[in-house]
Amino acid sequence: MTAIELEGLTKDYGEVLANDGLTFSVDTGEVFGYLGPNGAGKTTTIRMLLGFISPTAGSGRVLGHDIQDERALIEAKRQIGYLSDEPGFDEQATGDEILELHAAVKGDERSDELLELFDPPMDRKIREYSRGNVQKLGLVTTFMHDPELVILDEPTSGLDPLMKQRFAEFLRREKENGVTVFFSSHILSEVRRLCDRVGIIRSGELVTIEPIETLLTRSGKAVRIQSEAPIPLTVLDIDGVHDLETSIPGDVADVDPDSAFTECTFTYTGDINRLLTALSEYELLDLSIEEAPLEDVFLRFYGGENDV
C-alpha cells in the first residue's frame, strides 16, 4: 500500500515554478528522505500534501485520501503527524496549554513518553522558548496521537547533537513499529542514517529517486594512500578514480611531482580488488578506504551547488 502518492503535482506561482510535475509515491512503513538544496521546493510539496496550498496542476493522495478534498484530507489528518520547518505556537500560551489543545483536538496516546524523551519546558510560555525547545514541543505534538504517517520538514533543525541522536534513535523505533516517515532535509548525512529511499529535488523538479544503498554505492569510497617511496601516478590510471589529489614532500629528490606521489587522496567508484592489486607491489605506510560523504556524491552526480 502507498502512504503518499503524487501524480504530476505542480505549483506554479507564475514567476516561480515551485513544484514541476512531481510524480512519486512513498510506501507504507517506509522512511523516505526528501532531499534538496534550500529553496528547491521541498516545503511547497509538503504544504500541498497537507492542503495548506492547492496545486495548480496534478493530484496527490495521503493515506488514500485526495489532498484536494478538504473533508477527506481531514480524515487523513487524524492519522498524520506534521512538523513544520518552523513550528509556530501561540507565544502567550505555556507548553502545557498547547499540548492540551492538541490533545483535545486529535487525541493523546503517548505524550507522557514523548515528553520524557524530548523534554521541552512545559510550564514555561512559548515566547520564552528557544528554537530548540520549540522544535522539541513540535516533535511531541507531531507524535502524540500515534499517527500512521509523519511528515517532517527539516526535523532536526534547532536540535543540539544529543537531541539529534535521540531523535534518530526514536525515528528508527517508530519505523520498526510500522510508521511511515516522509522527511525533508538538506543535510545528507542525516538522511543516510535514517532513510530507506531518497528522492532528490532541485528547482522544483524531481532529479532522482533511489534506495539509499544505491546512492551509497554510487557514492564510492574516499581513499587515502601514504607511502615512503614514491609511487608512479600511472598506477592509479584505473577506472573509477575521481578527484585525484597527490603530493610529494620537497625533500624527496629527483622525483617529478607530476609523475609520482607519496601521499594521495581520491574518490573511488571502481572495484576495490583492482585497486588493491595495483597497489600490492608498493610498500605502503598507510591506506584508508572510507565511505565518501554523501555531499560529494550529490555534487558529482547532480551537478554542483554549494548549499547541499
Next chain:
Amino acid sequence: MFEFLRYDGRKRIKGSLYLSVGLAVLAGMIIWIYPSFRDTFDEDELLAAYPQEIIQLFDVQTMTSLEGFLAFELYVFGWVILLGLYFAYSAAGVIADEIDRGRMDSLLAMPVSRRRLLTEKFAALGVPIVIVNLLLPPVVLGGGWLIGESMSVMDVFAVHLLSIPYLFACAGIGLICSVAFDRSAIAQRVALGVTFALFLMQSVLQGTDYEAIGALTPMEYFNPNEILLEGTYDLGNAVILLAMTVLFVVISQFWFVRKDI
C-alpha cells in the same frame, strides 16, 4: 467540537477584564463630571455650543439628562466608535495573525476544517463582547445612583444587550480583512479604516439624498439615543445586525477555504 473556541475564549478572558476596567473608568469619569455640566448650563445651552457637524456626527440629542449625556459621551463615542473599532481590529488579527506568525500550519495540521477553525476563533470574540457588556451596566447604574440621578435599569441593560450584535457585526468586518490580508498589521489597519469610514458615512449622510447608503452600515442599526431617551428597543435592528454578522462570517469562510496560506 469547540476546542478552538474554548482555547481562544479562555485566552481572551484576561484582556476582557482589562478592557472592562478601562471602560468602567471612562464611564465613571463621564458620570462624575455630569453634575457640574448639569448645574452650569441651562436647558441645552451646552448642546448649542457644539458645532452642528459634531452634533450630527455623534447624533447628540440632548445633554440635559444623564441618559442623553451618556448616550453621546459614553455610548456613541465609547461603544459605537471605540469598541466598534476595537473589535474590528481584534477580529482582523484572528486569521492574519496566525498566518503572519507562522502558527496556522500547526493549527491546520490538526484534523479541523478551515471553516470550523475560523468560526470558532471568531466566536471566541464573544467573550470580551459579552464580558464588557455584563460588567458595565452595574457600573453605569451605580454611578448614576452615586450622583443622585436615577436611570431606567431596563434601558441601561437594553443598550448593552443591543450593542452585542452591533459589536459582532464590526468584528465581522475585521474578520473579512483578516482573511483578505496575510499580514496582520495591514489587515488591522484596513479594518480600522473601513469601520471608521462606515461610521462617518452613516452619520454624515444622514439627512442628505444619500441617506439610504447609511443603511448598509452596522451603525445604522444600533442607536443608543433611541434606547436611552425613548426607551424603544428595535429588535428588528438586532436581527439585521446578526444577519450582517452571519453574512460577514460566511464571506470570510468562503474566502479562507479557497486561500493558499
